[in-house]
Amino acid sequence: MTIDDAIAAYLDHLRVERGASPHTVAGYRRDLARYASYLAGRGIADLDAVAPEHVTGFVAWLSSPADDRPAPAASSVARATVAVRSFHRFASGEGGHDGRPAADPADAVAPPKQGARLPKALSIAQAQALLDAPDRTTVDGLRDAALLELLYGTGARVSELIALDVDDVSAQLDDPDLGLRLFGKGRKERIVPLGSYARTAVGDYLTRGRPTLVARAKRPGPALLLNARGGRLSRQSAFNIVSAHADRAHLDAHVSPHTLRHSFATHLLDGGADVRVVQELLGHASVTTTQLYTKVTAEHLREVFLTAHPRAR
Numbered sequence: 001m002t003i004d005d006a007i008a009a010y011l012d013h014l015r016v017e018r019g020a021s022p023h024t025v026a027g028y029r030r031d032l033a034r035y036a037s038y039l040a041g042r043g044i045a046d047l048d049a050v051a052p053e054h055v056t057g058f059v060a061w062l063s064s065p066a067d068d069r070p071a072p073a074a075s076s077v078a079r080a081t082v083a084v085r086s087f088h089r090f091a092s093g094e095g096g097h098d099g100r101p102a103a104d105p106a107d108a109v110a111p112p113k114q115g116a117r118l119p120k121a122l123s124i125a126q127a128q129a130l131l132d133a134p135d136r137t138t139v140d141g142l143r144d145a146a147l148l149e150l151l152y153g154t155g156a157r158v159s160e161l162i163a164l165d166v167d168d169v170s171a172q173l174d175d176p177d178l179g180l181r182l183f184g185k186g187r188k189e190r191i192v193p194l195g196s197y198a199r200t201a202v203g204d205y206l207t208r209g210r211p212t213l214v215a216r217a218k219r220p221g222p223a224l225l226l227n228a229r230g231g232r233l234s235r236q237s238a239f240n241i242v243s244a245h246a247d248r249a250h251l252d253a254h255v256s257p258h259t260l261r262h263s264f265a266t267h268l269l270d271g272g273a274d275v276r277v278v279q280e281l282l283g284h285a286s287v288t289t290t291q292l293y294t295k296v297t298a299e300h301l302r303e304v305f306l307t308a309h310p311r312a313r
Contacts, residue, residue, distance in 0.1 A: 001091075003039060006047045007032045010090045019187070023159065023235075031083035034062070047091055055084060055106045085109060120259060121266035126251055127152055130260075131197075133245035140228070142209030144241050146201045147225055147233070151242070151257050153198035155264035155282050156182055158238045158257035165222040166206065169194070173203050184283035192281050265290070269297045 011029055014020040020028075038058045044050060063077050088106035122130065131148050135141035150161050160182045172178045172194045179191035202224075214220045217230025225233040238257055246255035253259070261282070268278050279290040 001047050003036050006091050010087050028083045031080040050105045052105045055109045121263040129249040133248040139209045139212045142205040146205040149198040149201035151260035153195045154192045155261050162233050164224040166224050190283045265293045
């Protein structure tokens with residue numbers, strides 16, 4: 001089997017049998033296309049011709065800078081290595097020409113170790129400045145305010161918010177006791193509270209903003225957050241909206257939708273929330289992931305102590 005055919009079969013397996021999201025499949029497709037290109041440059045087009053040294057060579061090549069590209073981040077190399085390992089594990093399980101399990105050339109290749117990266121969070125004052133940045137007298141500003149309030153008020157991933165339809169939030173606007181239903185990684189469902197600021201922003205947008213955007217659509221749909229043409233807002237558009245308002249608020253830090261998710265978690269923990277409650281709100285499968293935020297909070301407490309206590313220094 002050719003490498004290209006094997007990659008196509010693996011991507012179909014991810015999409016159909018494992019139910020991976022389009023975003024995940026696209027990421028694996030990019031990494032495996034780069035792997036296939038690396039192998040092709042060394043005259044390898046058949047899956048059976050791949051040896052362990054080819055896999056380790058790809059990881060080393062990817063980790064090093066070249067004339068046409070800088071060295072990627074360790075996280076990117078690790079992600080690509082995982083993609084290659086998973087691909088070969090699948091291919092070896094499909095069997096060789098005689099029907100028996102094929103050798104796995106990536107079996108002994110481990111992803112590069114990464115240091116634990118602490119998430120960046122805005123201060124409360126910075127978050128407030130960002131949320132105040134949209135001009136709520138305009139259609140776009142009403143939509144942007146709803147997006148920002150939802151990101152910071154629920155800690156949702158941007159992919160979870162842009163997937164929402166109007167019916168997903170209508171009842172919650174009238175009843176504060178009803179939580180917002182979100183579907184995270186692996187379509188795992190969770191319910192998060194919808195605070196008064198987010199409810200107000202979404203309600204204003206639905207009343208005075210979204211109808212104008214809907215009128216621009218050739219085929220109006222149920223999406224909650226719409227772009228300028230009346231279609232569902234994309235991840236990239238949401239990123240651009242957050243970035244633009246961060247500039248408007250004169251925030252020096254790089255701000256993305258995920259920054260607001262980090263800020264949501266950090267501010268909850270600063271306020272005394274239990275780490276396992278924050279875990280449930282964020283939809284983390286393991287509390288270990290959530291505990292990264294406790295390190296941020298500890299550092300924040302140290303900074304406050306050093307600046308506020310007369311005998312700290």
